[in-house]
Amino acid sequence: VLKAVTGAQVKSNVGSEISFVIPSEESQKFPAMFRTLETNRKEFGIDSIGCSCSTMEEVFLTVGDLEYEKQMEEEGQEHEKKPLKAGPQ
Secondary structure, eight states: OTTTSTTOEEEEEETTEEEEEOOGGGGGGHHHHHHHHHHTHHHHTOSOOOOOOOOHHHHHHHHHHHHHHHHHHHTTOOOOOOOOOOSOO
């Protein structure tokens, strides 16, 4: 994935599952990337492949986290990275 799509990043790598963030601007490369993954499943050790789009909630939470980190850096404060949580608290 990282070789096939410019700007792709590993989002998480936990246990036997790895998730990537892939820029939508590179969507023209998705069909070839998925064909390569499907064709080489055994060689790559892939059991299954899934795809999902970020929700607007995920986008807003990420922007909020980035803004919080930026604000703390500008104020010169040490901070513990605490992602924003959705829903009642």
